[in-house]
Amino acid sequence: MAIETRHLTADADGYAQAAEVWRAGGLVAFPTETVYGLGADARDDIAVARIFEAKGRPRFNPLIVHVPDAEAAKALVEWSDAAEILASAFWPGAMTLVLPIRADAGLSPLVTADLPTLAVRVPAHPVAQDVLRAFGGPVAAPSANPSGRISPTEAAHVTAGLSGRIEAIIEGGSCDVGLESTILGLAAAPTLLRPGGIPAEAVEAALGTTLAQHAEGDTLTAPGQMTSHYAPGARVRLNATSARQGEAFLGFGPMDCDLNLSPTGDLVEAAATLFRALHALDAGKAGAIAVSPIPETGLGRAINDRLRRAAAPRDVTP
Incomplete structure (x- = not known):
């Protein structure tokens, strides 16, 4: 009800x-x-x-x-x-x-x-x-x-x-x-x-x-450790340099793309816009979302953690 x-x-x-x-x-x-x-x-x-x-x-x-x-x-x-x-x-x-x-x-x-x-x-x-x-x-x-x-x-x-x-x-x-x-x-x-x-x-x-x-695959001791998490309905492909047929392209830094986490390559801005951008691209009904590489430093580590879980095989039923 x-x-x-x-x-x-x-x-x-x-x-x-x-x-x-x-x-x-x-x-x-x-x-x-x-x-x-x-x-x-x-x-x-x-x-x-x-x-x-x-x-x-x-x-x-x-x-x-x-x-x-x-x-x-x-x-x-x-x-x-x-x-x-x-x-x-x-x-x-x-x-x-x-x-x-x-x-x-x-x-x-x-x-x-x-x-x-x-x-x-x-x-x-x-x-x-x-x-x-x-x-x-x-x-x-x-x-x-x-x-x-x-x-x-x-x-x-x-x-x-x-x-x-x-x-x-x-x-x-x-x-x-x-x-x-x-x-x-x-x-x-x-x-x-x-x-x-x-x-x-x-x-x-x-x-x-x-x-x-905390090693991936260890016993869960805190929220946010499940392998598949933070996922849009569309499939996610990481470290992309361009979009393939049927994909929306989520960029970082100066580039041509459908949406950009930060045109200037600012990780703070990218963190603040990540989920909003994924929501927007998912609402556009793209078959998949290609994401450009994000540096594995500072907040980039957390951004990449979320993206890897979003791209993982779906082991959670929403």
Whole structure:
């Protein structure tokens, strides 16, 4: 049975309505600086289960819990010196920390997929901050899109993918960063679990050490690690120098193409426009999308991670 999905304004009244929906066990999509998240009360088993249902998300894929500040995070996880360094340097911001969950955290076990760790983040977007404070509790929130599909960076993307499955969407404009958060595992040696909106080089500089790497194919320990993810309906071909018959061409740098992530070769601009461009090309009904090479440095590492998963054999049913 379809749900009437309300569109809420990014103001005090909209935040109060969103908080009311969360307290009643409902789902609300809201903007962060990375992508739009699909939020539910992280303490409510049924509400969290509804996230998986609405997205068609596998239950073994853990969720990120969003809180307004580091003090709220410390009530949920076992804090560490490395966590303090990273939180001081990058929170609020596009970084998620994975730490041992506290025995008294009070969260639904569905959030962690029964793992002994919890992924937690303090978003920087003012709308996310305001709605979290209006609610006053931890909010579990993966990206607000059908599982495995392109992440949403505008409210219209959320509407296209989830309208009729969720209670509300807060209209908050476009997401500035445009890529999901960088995820760092801190339960043992600092490990890059997912590249994202903060380059690994910046993290290593803050910690004064080289990050360990999560190997492809290892057990899932954080969101965004499934081989096939972030995928448009069209097939994706990487490292293309031109388009083939029936392909749309997504460029980078000065070149002729259908859409360009950054004509000047700016990786920050490319990250911010990646998902928006994939949505636009997919809506054009191209048989496939060819993507020009992206440098494997800085934010390029996260961009290429998303593109490789978008191009992977489809092992997720949306």
